Amino acid sequence: MGVPVYKRILDLFEAEGVNTLFGIPDPNFVHMFTEADARGWSVVAPHHELSAGFMAEAASRMTGAPGLCIGTLGPGMANIAGAIQCALVENSPVIVLGGQRARITERRVRRGRIQFVQQEDLFKNSVKFSSSIEYADQTDEIIREAVRQSMSGTPGPSYVEFPSHIILEELDVPDPLPPNRYRLVNQGAGEREIAEAVALIRTAKNPILLVGHGVHTSRTQEQVRELAELMACPVIQTSGGTSFIPGLQDRTFPYLFSPAANEAVEQSDLCLALGTELGEPMHYGKTQHWADNDANRKWILVEQDPTAIGVNRPIDVPLVGDLRGVVPQLVEALRQSPRTPSADLEKLIKADAAELARVAEEAPSGRAPIHPARYVVESTKAFDECTEDGILVRDGGATVIFQWTYSQTKPRDVIWNQNFGHLGTGLPYAVGASVAEGRKRPVMLLTSDSAFLFHIAELETAVRENLPLVCVVGVDHQWGLEVGVYKRTFEQPSPQPGVHWSKDVRMDKIAEGFGCHGEYVEKDDEIGPAIKRAFASGKPAVVHVCIDPKANSEEMPKYDRFRTWYAEGTQ
Template structure:
């Protein structure tokens, strides 16, 4: 192995300097014997390092940080178990189009694929993680690192964002790095084709009953979505990923009501549907089959595969959502009088809200009472990260959002344990913004150790736990199918004592007013506030 002169920079140190050049200010990771050379670079770096208590928690933290800042979340992980512990959050980030850069070590070049039983060895670590990332690259020489890093940031800035994995063999980490430390120019997002814009505008002008579906690809295009909605005067549905892109209190908003049969009927009856930034996946539409479109279909998406999969649009626009909507608005010109359409939309909105409310079970009504209290307690820009838990499923429809990126649910991959560590990452990314993790008692224990990370970082975070003594959604499904309740009724710890043992404030409110007070008081503290609400709490009846 080559030795370094006192003034030379190793590949591991150069990797950190490249991160600095690309504007990275925070990384998540647990040091390992194979990543010491990367940590040499962190020793005198302006990049802040946060240590989770498990790499899975670190991956979720990077995800949450990316969602609220718009910058890639970065993890530095050791070979083998360091990466595989983070595979679940990497999969979640892939499913939800979250930019994440995962830099790992890997066994020495002479050992790759040999299966000799080396420490942390996977016979092909890159192949093991490849299905969960945009690309995985092994750096076989330090000179390859700048291009790999440039490719990663091109994915983050110029395409549908996905996680990227770069692995550096432990012998390469120690080699001299002679390349210049500089960031390459970011890629511009794709702009729309002029003819496609003209064709789409022609359909929009002649539509009598237009409807718009907005997905997570339009998170940065709220102003344009609102302007086009008002030009059309028709209803707007947001997927869960797009909650708040159009304010929930906007008269044209049908909210995230896609699972409602009344909403699906409205989609089928529209003579034109415009879909912006959504792949219309199973977890977007919650239907056994594809949506039924009775009229024309226009799709805008940054991902070519989404434009050609499952549905056959009359006009397909491959573009960044904001750029395409700007071009459409310019092509359409001044808005005509839409008062008649707006009246129809108001009636439809009332019909759908009534149908959803009538469909709620007694437990869902309890959910709504708590969610209304949480909405009261938070400012409009307050951020909620949820886990896979029944109250969050209710909240996907019932919790109103007034700004984008304020409600985050692990929709696609559906991972238990996401909510609390992702909220930690978000709080680190937006320290002045109130952040709440809304979790269930089952999901909390997947990543409960990250309470210690939140305490160590002195975060005024709220962890709001809905306790239904087990895996409630699965339990209900078993009961409905006549299957024995196996593995769903859990013995829980004393959550309040556990939270206090970690160093959190622990509160079990006896009223909704007390809940609101606890949530509002939390951001000013130098420690997390753990709030337990039991499903059988009398004040929810």
């Protein structure tokens, strides 16, 4: 007997290490959902296809493999469109399968067809690759091309349409090829370029290792740890690469929001950049803290896409290849002669630790409602006390700005939507990350009410999937960041249309209605105990924390620095 197309698609993704599927099944996909479940895959049906796309993106970030999600023909694909755009901007290799009518129906000249729109043209500008399986024997080549395009160069999403007329057609095909037989895997850089890079590293007096989002999504943390130890230098986080590599926590400093990071950048004579586009949040590696010593600083950039080299700033030694291939090359070349530790490394470590302690001490306490700085301090302290190797998920506007300055935890996985700034991703990201990690590692979502309400229905998904998830929600009944913009734009008092809502909303009570554990907190010394009870409940949980709306909109820390990200074209 032949292999049905829907089974072959699963076979091809299994060869890539994918075993998780997100989406709401429709007639095109019920066979695939049933088969995936029978194989032991995690098959997760959220309450909205947009959530499915975000869940798949989070799963990809946690595994380094492509994410896989499905959209029902017509309205399902319309719903998932936002997640496709987000995956493109976040450089996430998400494969979206879209249902569609049989071509004999689609290509007729008709009006008034139900649940129908020609989808491919709508998505082709938001994906790296778009195609349709028109004939059963195209299945292998189209799925492989989708994965190849998504995982090559700058990662990103692909869209594959699945017309209903080929669902059950059968194929006589061999076993799927392993990835290295049809696409570049762990591509290394040239020997000459590696030698040039190592020579620069060995002669540098004050090198820094700039670690971006791509280090964590490629799951190369252990290799980068080895490289950082051989370089014996500070590790600077980009705003997108805010996870902490185990063993490097004390010497890892977030750019712009850490005085130690900024000092290290200003003094550096070499920057080795990994997994970053050197975009606006990094001031293109040219302005702000990079400016004064720019003429004397050498740059090494590891970049998978050769067309990205030198776009945002000149590069002295480009290493074109996959982090999974290039970083081990650098480690091997440096292993016999590691650098002497940078002279100021210990000083920077002590300064950063002192700064972390200082902001925790100075965060206003004893207020009701709770100051958002204290909300972050107490929540992140509790995260470390209540979890071992937990996953931290961020969401929100003003809330995230407070987290950059006041967070007291350094977990190895921090997930948030930095490039696109897409609010509402937090709860779906938390679900997707937990499922991808086998529902074992505890997850804490630190968010605000405005962002949390986007996809609050996915609390039921978390309950159904029995996830070890605690959502800590700072509630000020407003769009805090936007209220702040109103206040800075107009003389006081001014109207603030569209940014406030009912103060009767109780996130803990809503959570209990979904079957979650709920906690309600009005005092800062109640935050830690509430989070502890939430994790101990054995259920997904929501902790409603009442935060000060005035402080949340007017006292965002280092807001002027945040505004420097928007380098041009803003008010």
